[in-house]
Amino acid sequence: MVRDSVNTVIGKASAKQVTIRSLVSVGMPKLFVDEARIKQVLVNLLDDAVKFTPSGGVVKATARMCDEGKIRLAISDTGVGIPELVKDRIFEPFNRGQDPLLQSAEGVGLGVAIARSLVELHDGEIYVESELNVGTTFEVTFPAYRTLD
Amino acid sequence: MAHADAIDADLDERSSKTVQTLKRFLVIFLPALLLTLPISIYLTYNHAETATNTLRKDEFVTVARGSGTVGASLRDAVGDIRYLGAFIERVLKEPETDPSKTSLLADSFRLFADTQGVYHQVRFIDTEGYEKVRVNFDGKSSTVSPLSALQFKGNRYYVQAGLDLKPGQVYVSRFDLNVEHGIVEKVRQPTVRLAAPVTDGAGTRTGLAVLNVEGQDIIDLFKTATLEAEKRITLVDQFGFILNGEDKEKEWAFMFGRYELSLKELYPRAWARIEQEGAGQFEDAAGIWTFQTVYPFEGGLSIKERSDIVPAGYNWKIISLIPHSDLVAYQWRTVSASVFVSIILLLVLTSGCWLLARSHIAVVQHGESLEKKVSERTVEMRMLNQDLNKARLKAVEGSQAKSQFLSNMSHELRTPLNAIAGFSDILAGEMLGPLGSDVYKGYAKDIGTSAKHLTSIIQDLIDVSQIETDSLVLHETEAEV
Numbered sequence: 001m002v003r004d005s006v007n008t009v010i011g012k013a014s015a016k017q018v019t020i021r022s023l024v025s026v027g028m029p030k031l032f033v034d035e036a037r038i039k040q041v042l043v044n045l046l047d048d049a050v051k052f053t054p055s056g057g058v059v060k061a062t063a064r065m066c067d068e069g070k071i072r073l074a075i076s077d078t079g080v081g082i083p084e085l086v087k088d089r090i091f092e093p094f095n096r097g098q099d100p101l102l103q104s105a106e107g108v109g110l111g112v113a114i115a116r117s118l119v120e121l122h123d124g125e126i127y128v129e130s131e132l133n134v135g136t137t138f139e140v141t142f143p144a145y146r147t148l149d
Numbered sequence: 150m151a152h153a154d155a156i157d158a159d160l161d162e163r164s165s166k167t168v169q170t171l172k173r174f175l176v177i178f179l180p181a182l183l184l185t186l187p188i189s190i191y192l193t194y195n196h197a198e199t200a201t202n203t204l205r206k207d208e209f210v211t212v213a214r215g216s217g218t219v220g221a222s223l224r225d226a227v228g229d230i231r232y233l234g235a236f237i238e239r240v241l242k243e244p245e246t247d248p249s250k251t252s253l254l255a256d257s258f259r260l261f262a263d264t265q266g267v268y269h270q271v272r273f274i275d276t277e278g279y280e281k282v283r284v285n286f287d288g289k290s291s292t293v294s295p296l297s298a299l300q301f302k303g304n305r306y307y308v309q310a311g312l313d314l315k316p317g318q319v320y321v322s323r324f325d326l327n328v329e330h331g332i333v334e335k336v337r338q339p340t341v342r343l344a345a346p347v348t349d350g351a352g353t354r355t356g357l358a359v360l361n362v363e364g365q366d367i368i369d370l371f372k373t374a375t376l377e378a379e380k381r382i383t384l385v386d387q388f389g390f391i392l393n394g395e396d397k398e399k400e401w402a403f404m405f406g407r408y409e410l411s412l413k414e415l416y417p418r419a420w421a422r423i424e425q426e427g428a429g430q431f432e433d434a435a436g437i438w439t440f441q442t443v444y445p446f447e448g449g450l451s452i453k454e455r456s457d458i459v460p461a462g463y464n465w466k467i468i469s470l471i472p473h474s475d476l477v478a479y480q481w482r483t484v485s486a487s488v489f490v491s492i493i494l495l496l497v498l499t500s501g502c503w504l505l506a507r508s509h510i511a512v513v514q515h516g517e518s519l520e521k522k523v524s525e526r527t528v529e530m531r532m533l534n535q536d537l538n539k540a541r542l543k544a545v546e547g548s549q550a551k552s553q554f555l556s557n558m559s560h561e562l563r564t565p566l567n568a569i570a571g572f573s574d575i576l577a578g579e580m581l582g583p584l585g586s587d588v589y590k591g592y593a594k595d596i597g598t599s600a601k602h603l604t605s606i607i608q609d610l611i612d613v614s615q616i617e618t619d620s621l622v623l624h625e626t627e628a629e630v
Contacts, residue, residue: 001628028630035628040612063630071630110609117616121623148627 001035002063002073005042009050017055020046025064029147031071037118044111045075045138052079052136069144076137082130090128091116115140122146166510173506181498189491193484200483201476205430208378208439208469215375215382215467216443222367223445226343226360227319227459229265234345234358237273242350251282255293258284262291269327269340270361273347276312276354278303288363300330311344311357319458320344321446324364324392324465326404333404339364339392341445368393375467382469387462389413389420412468423468436472443467548618555614559607566604573597 006022013020031038042061049059057078066072082090090112115138119126123143130136240254258271262284271291273282279301283294302308307322314320320343327338341362349355368384371393375382383394389412390403402410413420419438422431428441442464471479576584576593584590615621 001630024630030627031630032625033628034623034625037623038628073630110606110613114609114612114616117613117621121616121621 001031001039001042002061005039005046006061008039008043009046012047013050013059016050016053018050018053018057018059020050020059021061023060023062028063028065028071029149031142031146032148033122033142033146034118038122041115041118041140042073042075044115045140048111049075049077049079049136049138053077054079066141069147071142071147073140073142074137075140076135078135081132081134081136082128083132087128087130091126112138166514170503170506170510173509174503177505178499178502181502182495185494185498189494193487193491196484196487197480200480204471204476204479205437205439208437208471209430211375211378211382212439212441212467212469215371215384216441218370218374219367219384219465219467220443220445220447222370223321223341223343223362224447226267226341226362227321227446229268230319230343230345230358230360231317231458233261233271233360234347237347237356237358238350241347241355254282255284258282259291259293262286267363267366268360269338269363270359272359272361273356274302274308274311274359275356278305278308278312281356304331307342307344307359308357311346311359312354314344314346316346316348316352317458318346321459321463323388323390324367324386326401327361337401339368339401341367364392371467378469381471381475382467383412385412385466385468387464387466392465416470423466434473436470436476438468438470440466440468552614552618552620555611559611562607563604566600566607570597570600570604573600 002022002024006020010020046059046061053059059075059077062074062076064072092113116126119140123146125141127139127141128136129139236257237254240250240257243250254273258273262268262271263286266286266288269286271284271286272280275281280294280299283299284291285294286292305328307320310322311320322340322342322344324339324341326333327340328334341364343360343362345358346354347356347358371384372379380395384392386392388403390401390408391399391410391412392401394400399410402408408414412423416435419431419433419435423438423440426440430437430439432438443466444464446459446463573593573596575581577590577597579590584593612621
């Protein structure tokens, strides 16, 4: 799913001269999820990452196991970052923060909101960490019982 | 206006509350009053009755005490006059000269007056009514009246009555005031005169022995014995003339010709009953009469002697009249305390019943207002529930309409957008031949990009709406990370 999603946006990234990489740990178990919906989540996040990362930047999609058998997917970029004030509000529909820089970019901001809803429908969690002009990282975690050995 | 109406309503409510309280008060108070009033009236009446009975009894005792002191007051005098009469007879029989006999009599009279101490005058009066020997006693010492001071007493009733007596008989005058020279003495001197005839041994009447008994002593004794009833007790003679009493105008009135001031004239019916019954107690319009008849010679003579020697029926009466006004005042004095307590208790009862009624009404009204509030709240809640139900139905309907609208729109929009995207790809790819200008080709590409973007936005909108209406269904399968 991670590679497929990265492949979906790789054209857009290369056109913008943004490097995009996927790093999936070896021996990852399979997940019991709606594959199309999780791909939608990843594509949305990757799309936004590419969109807000200037030329020469790097977007990374990683997947790895973490504590208690949870699966963590992360999309990080070296983009503009999200101001602290609006960080919590980006998960609400039609809200991309009041930053004119963000507002100028295309899209109406449904992507992140839909992503959160879809993750939560899978009993997962989604977090964002961001630093202005350094980059943003979205982390999506699925519970252990979603894994299949 | 609304404000005024509210005030009116408030007033109405208050007045109705007062009326309710009043009704409740009467419901509690009237039975309590019906229960307590007869009891307290009965007790008060009983109290007054007992007081009256006590008063009656006490009056009887007082009258009896008076009669005890007065009853025997002339007991010794009868014997004394008889002795005096016999003594004069004995002296006159002696063949001595007249002056020496007179001086012997005078000396003996003085001795007699001094030793007895109760006779103001000791006299010998001749058959013509002239005083022959007279000794006056002022309570301390006696004096012999000189010849010049001797008076004619033939016109006095007791002299006339005394001269009519048979030998051995005694005349007792009525109890009246002393008269000198035909005039009542200025300093009233109550007196009873006893007279006994004197004969010469052959049966011829020679004169009259007369003793004046000091009446003030009798009256003083009477007054002391009846002091507690002094305002209502009187001593009267057998004709109803008042000898002693509270009203000084009526006292001795017969001596001054005012016979109308006798009990016989003032209270003829009561007097008739007193005369007839002798002793007793009765009540009439004037008040309560208590009376007893006393015979002043009692104890001194046997009954037979009395009827032979002294005037028949000679008596005095001790009479007390408790006027109704006094009786009522006395009863009131006795019951006033209990009446006062009754009134206080009645006031306490009244206020207690009022408080009880008020708290009862308050409780009832509070209950009513609670019920009213509960029913009002129930109605309110029902209406709220109805509103909520309506709102819920509307919301469900709205949500369904929104989902229906979105799915319709997405279908209606995606179909033409797909066509636009597809045809713009064909144009941009110059599948049916070159467009002739690269600008056109660029436009065709832009159209395609825009159409795809629009499609993705629509897809996002559908997703959002599905998520919000919980109608998004996951198709979970195994998937490689």
